[in-house]
Amino acid sequence: MKATKETPIFEFDESSDLPLWVQLRNRMAYLITSGFYKPGDKLPTVRKYAADLRIAYNTVSKAYMGLERDGFVTTVRGSGVFVSDSEKVREGDGRTAALVDDFVKSCLEEGMALDDIPRLVTACVRRMEREHEKQK
Template sequence: MWVQLRNRMAYLITSGFYKPGEKLPTVRKYAAELRIAYNTVSKAYMGLERDGYVTTVRGSGVFVNDPDAILKPAPEVDALVEEFVKGCLENGMAYDDIPKMVSSCVRRMKKDYEKAQG
């Protein structure tokens, strides 16, 4: 459910419903308005921040970033990802299994990198 909320909020930001610099409702207030769990909204906000849609200012709130400033992958990277997904599908993977595999691989690579650094 948090992914749906995150995606909806990202859409509202990119469509201009929420303006750059605008303060979003607090997690508690938004959870109460939507009648969903506090943790669901919190996780959606964290996803939005991770992806560059918002910035959290400790003690002040969560503010909308300029959609034009949000990091977008270079066309070459987008093409690499598309080819990767097509290759996975051609090798019998299901769409839903691809992100799980990628997450697992990224965690493993990050762990190996951190081990080599420290």
Template sequence: MVAKETPTFSFCDQSDLPLWVQLRDRMEFLINSGFYEPGEKLPTVRKYAADLHIAYNTVSKAYMGLERDGYVTTVRGSGVFVNDLDSLPREGDRVDALVEEFVKSCLKEGMTYDDVPKLVSKHVRRMKRSHEEK
């Protein structure tokens, strides 16, 4: 089987999302769209990094995110392979994982468990006001 060309990708410098998240989301799209098919081996982290002119660690983190969310499986010594879409977690599971990751990040920044809901409430109120003003 001939390896596919690495798809082009434009990163958004104005985005609040880190580069690895943008790449992870793009790769999720490529898997969901069928560009990468179940069982297909993804390009190596080094190849993806070289082709996109980005850091190896950025691609590695994106791959780890895809694996955490069930899109790919790493087979030591063989590579990273696309999982069957039917085995993906339900959308609610993904949101739960995002919330858990957010809370852990807040705790690492020195916040307490009691601080987290206050922070979220503050931002929800601000976003709601902004939305209602439109």
């Protein structure tokens, strides 16, 4: 089993209708399926994650329970929470890839060139970052 990785930076979307635990669960599932956390990696303890993110212990605990229920992690009593070596983790859940595929296809159908799509995404991300900074 591998050592615990540091808690990645994560900001909650306070304007979202999704509860904090769901946002955290979704972010952690993405970190697992994208390869940031690899099968066998030990996740930070619930208490450490809660302290690092400055959120309630129960919020992190609920996110971890959701990840375990969905097969992303396994809890080893007395040792911690580890990323599962399951098919779901190796291949990802496919939702994000499907969203990206749909987006790219839609752009192409609108007449955009493939080279223009990354610029569009970059511009959108920068605009959202500026809006997020204004809200702080």
